Amino acid sequence: xxxxxxxxxxxxxxxxxxxxxxxxxxxxxxxxxxxxxxxxxxxxxxxxxxxxxxxxxxxxxxxxxxxxxxxxxxxxxxxxxxxxxxxxxxxxxxxxxxxxxxxxxxxxxxxxxxxxxxxxxxxxxxxxxxxxxxxxxxxxxxxxxxxxxxxxxxxxxxxxxxxxxxxxxxxxxxxxxxxxxxxxxxxxxxxxxxxxxxxxxxxxxxxxxxxxxxxxxxxxxxxxxxxxxxxxxxxxxxxxxxxxxxxxxxxxxxxxx
Amino acid sequence: xxxxxxxxxxxxxxxxxxxxxxxxxxxxxxxxxxxxxxxxxxxxxxxxxxxxxxxxxxxxxxxxxxxxxxxxxxxxxxxxxxxxxxxxxxxxxxxxxxxxxxxxxxxxxxxxxxxxxxxxxxxxxxxxxxxxxxxxxxxxxxxxxxxxxxxxxxxxxxxxxxxxxxxxxxxxxxxxxxxxxxxxxxxxxxxxxxxxxxxxxxxxxxxxxxxxxxxxxxxxxxxxxxxxxxxxxxxxxxxxxxxxxxxxxxxxxxxxxxxxxxxxxxxxxxxxxxxxxxxxxxxxxxxxxxxxxxxxxxxxxxxxxxxxxxxxxxxxxxxxxxxxxxxx
Numbered sequence: 094x095x096x097x098x099x100x101x102x103x104x105x106x107x108x109x110x111x112x113x114x115x116x117x118x119x120x121x122x123x124x125x126x127x128x129x130x131x132x133x134x135x136x137x138x139x140x141x142x143x144x145x146x147x148x149x150x151x152x153x154x155x156x157x158x159x160x161x162x163x164x165x166x167x168x169x170x171x172x173x174x175x176x177x178x179x180x181x182x183x184x185x186x187x188x189x190x191x192x193x194x195x196x197x198x199x200x201x202x203x204x205x206x207x208x209x210x211x212x213x214x215x216x217x218x219x220x221x222x223x224x225x226x227x228x229x230x231x232x233x234x235x236x237x238x239x240x241x242x243x244x245x246x247x248x249x250x251x252x253x254x255x256x257x258x259x260x261x262x263x264x265x266x267x268x269x270x271x272x273x274x275x276x277x278x279x280x281x282x283x284x285x286x287x288x289x290x291x292x293x294x295x296x297x298x299x300x301x302x303x304x305x306x307x308x309x310x311x312x313x314x315x316x317x318x319x320x321x322x323x324x325x326x327x328x329x330x331x332x333x334x335x336x337x338x339x340x341x342x343x344x345x346x347x348x349x350x
Numbered sequence: 351x352x353x354x355x356x357x358x359x360x361x362x363x364x365x366x367x368x369x370x371x372x373x374x375x376x377x378x379x380x381x382x383x384x385x386x387x388x389x390x391x392x393x394x395x396x397x398x399x400x401x402x403x404x405x406x407x408x409x410x411x412x413x414x415x416x417x418x419x420x421x422x423x424x425x426x427x428x429x430x431x432x433x434x435x436x437x438x439x440x441x442x443x444x445x446x447x448x449x450x451x452x453x454x455x456x457x458x459x460x461x462x463x464x465x466x467x468x469x470x471x472x473x474x475x476x477x478x479x480x481x482x483x484x485x486x487x488x489x490x491x492x493x494x495x496x497x498x499x500x501x502x503x504x505x506x507x508x509x510x511x512x513x514x515x516x517x518x519x520x521x522x523x524x525x526x527x528x529x530x531x532x533x534x535x536x537x538x539x540x541x542x543x544x545x546x547x548x549x550x551x552x553x554x555x556x557x558x559x560x561x562x563x564x565x566x567x568x569x570x571x572x573x574x575x576x577x578x579x580x581x582x583x584x585x586x587x588x589x590x591x592x593x594x595x596x597x598x599x600x601x602x603x604x605x606x607x608x609x610x611x612x613x614x615x616x617x618x619x620x621x622x623x624x625x626x627x628x629x630x631x632x633x634x635x636x637x638x639x640x641x642x643x644x645x646x647x648x649x650x651x652x653x654x655x656x657x658x659x660x661x662x663x664x665x666x667x668x669x670x671x672x673x674x675x676x677x678x
Contacts (some may be wrong), residue, residue, distance in 0.1 A: 145571050176568040180430035183564045183619040193562050197574030202620050229619075242569075249573065273447035289361030 095121045095156055095252040095284060097142065097172070102151035104137045109178055112148070113308040121252060124276065125284040126299035128214045128292065130329050134308040136177060136257050143174035143255050143288070147288040155253070168232075169197035172253035173246040177261070177288075179238065181230050187241055188226035191217055194248025216247040219274055236267035243271055253284040260289070272298050297341040304328050315343065326350055355616050359630040363411060366637040370407030373401050376643055401535065407533040410640040410654065411633035413599035414609075416546045416591040418632025419625050421606030422613070424552045425562035426621025427584040428489050434607035436493070437591040438585065439499030440475045444596035445527055446503040446510075447471025452522045453510045464526070465541050465597040472545075472593020475499060483585045487578075489567065492585070521609060529602035529655025531640055542594040549591030550629065556583035557622035564621065602655040607633040608666040635662065 096117040104112040112134040119125050127135050135216060140146040142153055144160040153160040156169050158348045163171075173194070181190070189203045192213050196202075200209045217223040220240040225233065230241065239259060246254050247268060254275065260268040268291070279285045289295045295302055296316040304312040304319065306328050312319045332347040371383045378386075378395055385391040386399035421437035428437070435441060451457055451467035482495045507523075513521040559580035562570045567577050571589070609632035610624050617623040639658040646652060 139383070140568070141427075143572060145568055158462070165571065165576045166574045166646060169572065174572035175567070176572065178566055179569065180566065181564050182426075182566070183621065185564055185619045189618060189620065190565070193565065193573055196562055201558050203618060245573075 095171070095198055097253055097284065097286075098154040100151050100154070102138060102141050102153070102262070104141055104146065104147045105136070105149050106137075111308055112141065112242065112272055114151070115305075115310050116151075117142075117310070119253060119284045119286050121282050121284045122279060123286065123300045124279045124298065125301045125303055126292070126295035127286055127288045127303050128328075129305035133305040135267055136275070137182075137308075138305070139174070139255055139257050139286070140176075141234040141286060145174060145176075166197045169249065169251070171251055172255060172331065173249045173251045175246050175254070175256040175259060179242055184229040184231040185224060186218070186226070186228050187228050187233065187320040188213065190211055190230050190241055191222075191226075191244045191248055193240045194245040197249065211225055212250065213244075213248050215270060216244040219277070220249060221270065235262050236264060238266065239271060240274075243274055247274070247278060251283075253286070254278060255286050257288045258290065259287060260291070260294070268294060292320070292325075293342065293344050320344075355613075355627050356630065359627055359634060363630055363634045366634055366641070367404070367407050367411065370410075370637055370641050371393065371403045373641055374398075374403060389439060405536045406531050406534050407637050407640065408536075409531040409539055409598055410636040411673060412543065412546060412634035413531065413595040413602060414605055414636030415629040416550065416595035417602065417606035418609040419550050419553050419629035420588040420592045420595075421632070422610035422621065422624045422628035423556065423584045423614070424588050425607075425610055426563055426624070427556075427581060428493060428567070429563060430489075430493070430605070431611065433493075435588060435595070436500065436601075436603070436606070438475070438479045438496035438589065439503060440472050440479070440589045440592045440658060441596055441601050442500040442503035442507070443475035444452035444468040444472035444593050445601050446507050447474075448521050448526055448596075448600075449507050449510050452519055452526065453514065455519075457522075462537075462541060465538060468597035469542065469545065469593055471503070472589060472596060476593060477587025478581060479589060480585045482653065483581045489581075492581070495665075525653070526600050527655035529600035529658075530643075530651075530653045531599045531636075532643075532651060532654075534598065538598060542598040544589040544594075545597075546594035548588065549594060552583050552587030553625060554587075556580045556587065557625050559622075560625070561585070561620050564619070599636075600653075600655060602636070602658060604655075604659045604662050604666070605635050608632075608662050608669075609635060610617070611666065611669055662673045 424433040447467040456463035
């Protein structure tokens with residue numbers, strides 16, 4: 094049972110307070126959606142959790158170890174961070190990019206031993222990109238690229254995936270397929286923290302929603318408990334109506350308030 | 351293809367070195383070259399091969415290899431196809447160091463003053479940039495610092511030229527900057543081989559991280575790359591290798607940026623795997639260009655840097671136009 098604890102995280106950039114005293118926990122077998130308007134501090138928090146950026150105050154503990162003092166490899170074996178920005182510098186082959194997920198396990202790009210190769214193949218099948226292995230990554234559509242990076246994250250076989258807007262710019266079908274892959278990862282015992290902007294998607298697939306606004310967490314809990322008209326007005330500044338239907342919550346944004 | 355690339359380039363390099371010993375104003379047969387290589391021929395052939403042609407060809411190959419590896423590594427590190435060995439200011443500072451020794455007439459006092467001056471300039475620049483790489487977390491800042499350092503060194507050099515005591519000094523400086531391996535001896539090679547070897551070893555040790563940097567620095571950190579360590583390895587490695595190359599052959603442009611681009615498609619655009627073949631190819635290009643320099647019947651000998659750029663630039667433009675845009 095793995096657990097990520099973030100305690101009293103504060104992040105500043107220059108004079109700006111990006112994240113203000115935030116505490117958060119993610120357990121294995123749990124998918125947490127991180128929600129909030131642009132500029133709420135979601136990505137900054139994510140980077141601190143991944144150990145990429147050092148918070149000004151607070152600490153991040155994974156499996157009882159302080160992430161900031163751990164080695165980069167150890168961190169990468171524990172958790173996989175998928176940043177928002179995913180442009181490749183070179184037109185690499187898709188399979189080579191997926192195989193980079195094995196980096197922290199000692200594999201070099203494109204040179205895999207049998208067990209690494211099997212893991213890469215499996216991840217590519219799970220993300221429905223096994224037919225694209227030899228394609229140059231710059232020829233892929235947005236949806237295919239997103240799935241390539243998810244496959245790369247699965248290939249790392251870490252205990253936790255931190256994904257910053259993994260379904261941004263995807264069509265509904267591909268959004269669902271990416272979310273389903275992440276759900277399977279969580280059902281198999283992994284943990285997931287995913288930045289989303291689609292509230293319905295979050296309510297349907299996440300076990301817990303965390304809402305941020307102005308660098309702080311303003312609400313946290315199971316979707317049916319936290320997702321209220323008042324909260325949406327407070328967090329996003331919109332008037333919305335929420336209906337409980339058989340397939341989940343149905344949400345309509347009416348107007349800015 | 352993949353497995354034949356490095357051996358193929360090595361064989362081609364050996365052939366080019368052999369040709370460099372063979373061709374020239376004094377005709378020497380292939381058999382004589384072979385026996386000279388093993389120390390079995392008569393004294394005059396022995397001298398031509400061992401003290402004139404082979405050192406010169408080796409110097410071209412070694413300088414090329416250092417520039418090719420540095421260019422490939424810096425392109426990978428900075429994720430920028432425009433990066434070249436001089437991008438961090440090392441070439442300009444090495445040139446400045448050399449120009450100092452010419453300006454103040456140190457060359458006349460001590461034969462190795464010039465390459466040592468170049469090395470000193472390169473080491474100072476490398477130390478500065480490595481320090482910047484440790485303090486700063488952005489590659490863009492590194493490029494900007496390099497450009498600043500380069501401009502400063504170029505400005506001081508222009509000042510030295512401006513204040514040149516006589517036309518000969520000025521012409522020496524300009525000639526040296528054009529880049530050449532004429533009259534290089536094994537002693538010259540011995541002087542710069544150490545920084546080049548150390549530099550290339552540092553570059554090689556960073557290659558796995560270079561491959562991963564295609565993802566971007568954040569994502570690379572996310573998969574377990576110690577980006578800071580890779581950055582320092584590559585900056586130090588490229589600085590030492592480039593500095594050694596400039597000390598040996600002057601400021602030779604172009605091969606350092608072109609060779610990696612020729613190699614990339616053959617190594618599936620893996621920056622790490624591009625290192626070794628880029629080095630060998632750049633060495634090969636310079637040896638061939640230098641054979642051209644020696645054979646061309648011009649009144650004053652053309653400079654290697656000039657010929658390398660003249661031959662290579664059109665090829666490079668052609669290759670660049672074949673490159674598919676990343677986001678088309």
